[in-house]
Amino acid sequence: MATNEEILKKIREKFGDAVLETSDALGEAAVSVRRDVIVDLLKFLREDPDLAFDFLMDLCGVDYLEMGGFERFAVVYHLYSLKHNHRVRVKAFVPENDPRIDSVTELWAAANWAEREVYDMYGIEFNNHPDMRRILCPDDFVGNPLRKDFPLQGIGYRESFEKIDRESAQ
Amino acid sequence: MSEQNKTATRTEFSPEDFERVYDFTYDPHEERMLLNFGPSHPATHGTLRLVMELDGERIVRCVPELGYLHHGFEKLGEYRTYNQVVTITDRMNYLSPMNNNFGYILAVEKLFGIEVTKRARYFRVLLAELSRIMDHLVSLGTWAIDLGAYTPFLYLFRERENIYNLFELLAGTRLTISYTRIGGFARDRDIPPEFFPQVLKFLDGLLKTVDEVERLLLRNKIWLNRTKGVGIITKEDAISYGITGPCLRASGIAFDLRVAQPYSDYDEFEFDVPVGENGDVFDRYIVRLEEIRQSVRIIRQAIDRFPEGELNVDPDTKVMLPPKDEVYGSIEGLIHHFEMIMLNRGARAPKGEAYVATESPNGELGFYVISNGGNGPYRFRVRPPSFYNYQILPRLLEGQMLSDTVAVLSSLNIIAGELDR
Numbered sequence: 001m002a003t004n005e006e007i008l009k010k011i012r013e014k015f016g017d018a019v020l021e022t023s024d025a026l027g028e029a030a031v032s033v034r035r036d037v038i039v040d041l042l043k044f045l046r047e048d049p050d051l052a053f054d055f056l057m058d059l060c061g062v063d064y065l066e067m068g069g070f071e072r073f074a075v076v077y078h079l080y081s082l083k084h085n086h087r088v089r090v091k092a093f094v095p096e097n098d099p100r101i102d103s104v105t106e107l108w109a110a111a112n113w114a115e116r117e118v119y120d121m122y123g124i125e126f127n128n129h130p131d132m133r134r135i136l137c138p139d140d141f142v143g144n145p146l147r148k149d150f151p152l153q154g155i156g157y158r159e160s161f162e163k164i165d166r167e168s169a170q
Numbered sequence: 171m172s173e174q175n176k177t178a179t180r181t182e183f184s185p186e187d188f189e190r191v192y193d194f195t196y197d198p199h200e201e202r203m204l205l206n207f208g209p210s211h212p213a214t215h216g217t218l219r220l221v222m223e224l225d226g227e228r229i230v231r232c233v234p235e236l237g238y239l240h241h242g243f244e245k246l247g248e249y250r251t252y253n254q255v256v257t258i259t260d261r262m263n264y265l266s267p268m269n270n271n272f273g274y275i276l277a278v279e280k281l282f283g284i285e286v287t288k289r290a291r292y293f294r295v296l297l298a299e300l301s302r303i304m305d306h307l308v309s310l311g312t313w314a315i316d317l318g319a320y321t322p323f324l325y326l327f328r329e330r331e332n333i334y335n336l337f338e339l340l341a342g343t344r345l346t347i348s349y350t351r352i353g354g355f356a357r358d359r360d361i362p363p364e365f366f367p368q369v370l371k372f373l374d375g376l377l378k379t380v381d382e383v384e385r386l387l388l389r390n391k392i393w394l395n396r397t398k399g400v401g402i403i404t405k406e407d408a409i410s411y412g413i414t415g416p417c418l419r420a421s422g423i424a425f426d427l428r429v430a431q432p433y434s435d436y437d438e439f440e441f442d443v444p445v446g447e448n449g450d451v452f453d454r455y456i457v458r459l460e461e462i463r464q465s466v467r468i469i470r471q472a473i474d475r476f477p478e479g480e481l482n483v484d485p486d487t488k489v490m491l492p493p494k495d496e497v498y499g500s501i502e503g504l505i506h507h508f509e510m511i512m513l514n515r516g517a518r519a520p521k522g523e524a525y526v527a528t529e530s531p532n533g534e535l536g537f538y539v540i541s542n543g544g545n546g547p548y549r550f551r552v553r554p555p556s557f558y559n560y561q562i563l564p565r566l567l568e569g570q571m572l573s574d575t576v577a578v579l580s581s582l583n584i585i586a587g588e589l590d591r
Binding site for chain 2: 145150
């Protein structure tokens with residue numbers, strides 16, 4: 001089991017210029033990186049024998065509109081190593097004007113649906129994804145519900161219903 | 171409202187569209203057909219839909235469609251205070267609400283930096299294990315009834331009813347208990363004295379039922395034929411697909427978060443982690459059945475060594491509601507109460523983020539909560555075990571017979587509420 005400092009040090013050594021920030025807050029190793037190195041970084045984390053992060057536990061998106069991050073969106077990867085029993089969180093920041101990032105479905109089959117969910121909820125597209133469709137919302141849904149500027153009540157179909165007044169109905 | 175939004179129309183269903191979406195061409199000279207399994211099929215336990223391309227009775231292709239029970243819980247969570255979100259977590263895996271309450275509140279307490287009392291930690295373990303038993307009972311019962319064994323279903327559901335009665339005694343509600351709060355539990359009264367004797371009485375009956383169900387199924391020829399060698403998950407697949415919980419352990423990987431990364435004093439309890447060999451449907455059944463027995467062991471230990479002292483943290487830490495007599499008896503208590511429940515006040519977490527993973531009955535249930543210093547989560551993400559476990563289904567079904575669908579689907583124990591959130 002590598003300590004959080006060791007994990008973060010290894011990442012900094014290998015991907016020094018792409019690392020935006022590392023954190024050890026609340027006992028959780030976390031690293032923020034530029035989006036262009038994400039596949040290389042996750043591949044390194046998975047294949048380095050001292051780290052061996054073989055599980056992609058979770059992949060989700062975050063919208064930093066009201067909070068302030070390096071970019072508007074982040075795609076967050078939670079990794080776990082069965083062999084060493086340690087965890088790390090990797091964040092790749094994605095700008096609002098070009099919301100796309102490379103897919104990691106090549107590395108983990110688990111990423112398939114998780115990336116579709118991020119696409120559905122945030123509108124972030126994943127390059128080289130085998131099946132980039134919406135997953136939870138219907139295919140003709142307009143908007144990305146988990147974006148902070150999407151209203152809580154939704155824009156729904158209610159506005160698009162044809163209005164029938166009393167006279168024409170009779 | 172933008173012009174684009176106005177043009178959104180409801181999808182008109184037509185067989186041609188259907189064939190286009192799933193890239194299927196109908197040929198009258200072949201025995202191929204497109205089968206729509208669900209979303210309201212009795213064996214799908216909720217609203218799961220599978221679109222399957224069949225060649226005779228053999229499955230050529232299987233495409234799961236999600237989202238029939240999508241509530242937008244993650245969006246809703248961003249607009250609620252920390253304690254209000256507890257009620258949302260209930261409705262995710264509605265078969266074991268306490269495990270969801272438990273996992274969520276651990277993530278929030280990590281964010282707040284609160285250490286709950288030992289009594290609360292033990293009590294949470296006890297309730298989480300009761301809840302785990304409840305989940306496994308439903309899973310095993312419906313699984314058996316889907317494969318034609320009616321009796322185990324009745325036996326197991328009778329026991330589940332008893333757990334509901336126990337939760338009713340404690341929390342006042344049966345299904346959506348919403349029992350945890352930051353710093354402890356919902357009620358400021360102590361545990362009713364008749365609770366523990368009733369739990370112990372229930373456990374004795376439960377073990378008898380589990381033995382009976384095991385006798386009914388373990389040497390049942392039909393059951394064995396339908397489960398052995400069906401839906402095998404290999405170790406490599408299990409890791410690649412992020413499968414956790416009983417499904418992973420049935421494949422021969424002894425990964426249990428209660429042992430690997432103990433939370434809430436799980437390291438003080440003695441229990442075994444059942445592990446399967448082949449990773450087929452039968453192994454998943456054996457692992458689940460054995461986990462019920464291990465949960466009984468944990469509950470008995472928790473009751474034996476149940477710590478004395480306070481259940482909730484001190485109300486002066488300003489994260490919990492004050493006791494009711496203080497609220498009605500003193501102006502300070504009343505102010506404190508209002509400060510806690512008013513929507514623009516409430517307990518505020520420091521800026522930061524926490525990911526806490528707990529072992530729910532279906533696998534790793536992770537809560538990723540980001541705080542921007544407000545009184546509710548800025549981002550509330552759930553890592554649902556069902557979502558990742560379900561993803562392997564096409565791989566297990568393709569090339570198999572149609573009738574195996576039910577056996578494999580039941581063995582993964584997919585909960586639609588958790589899958590779609």
